[in-house]
Amino acid sequence: MPIRIQDSLPARHVLESENIFVMTHERAMSQDIRPLKIVILNLMPTKIETETQLLRQLSNSPLQVDVELMQMATHFSKNTSQTHLNTFYKTFAELKNQKFDGMIVTGAPVEKLPFEQVDYWPELCDIMAWSRKNVYSTMYICWGAQAGLYYHYRIPKYLLAKKISGIFMHSVLLPLHPLVRGFDDDFWAPHSRYTGTRREDILVHPELEILTESKDAGPHIIAAKSGRQFFVTGHEEYERDTLKKEYLRDLKKGIGPEMPKNYFPDNDSAKEPPFLWRSHASLMFSNWLNYYVYQQTPYDIKDITE
Known part of the structure; x- marks a missing residue:
């Protein structure tokens, strides 16, 4: 997929080095097609790393995608330069009068806090309410x-006895669902969080269905039957070394983290972790773009309604 991004975004050079076709605004203007409009609400502190990971995942399709990056106006980011944010990110106030074919809302390292705090x-x-119609x-x-899940369905999260970190085996429960089309029956996926969601809380909502789950990590991909919302409790976008970076960071902070499960060969952090989830991650994002963004969204984007 040609990803349409700003010419000077740092992710461009990384993606081009991986032979991913990145299209600048100037070239895209000469093409007589309507690209898919995707907005990424990036809540992660490592914004440049996260935006690169997600753009990489959105690249595996013949569709053209026009990507906007959104930041929170009511939060000061300590880990990303203000210059980068001012150059490449927009606020909700700047984007709320537009409509988008798709949106991605990232994770954030705030799971120990009650949502309202x-x-x-x-x-x-406000953004989640806006997304229903736009x-x-x-x-x-x-x-x-x-x-x-909490905002749309009042499904709570629960503090875990200890952080779940590592890669875990998952099973596909609904193999005919388009989002998991092509998945193996069992597959690996990474998780990194202190809280969890319980399947019994999900199952009381007939409008939701659990597509994949893990006996160790719990419900994994939860889908609204309408196809308008998907909730992924893991981090499919993570690169090979992302969990390693988090583990070494927490060691340096003196937190005393447990080693990520099923991750380092022989539980030796000096050894390179195998990249066991890459194919399913790529398939999940490309299925989402194909079956739930490209094929379902109205041709005239102004026709999107709740």
């Missing part, structure tokens, strides 16, 4: 998934 929670609620399909990731 997160400083940008009111603004996030975005055709939204994918929520990790804490974003928990926030979306």
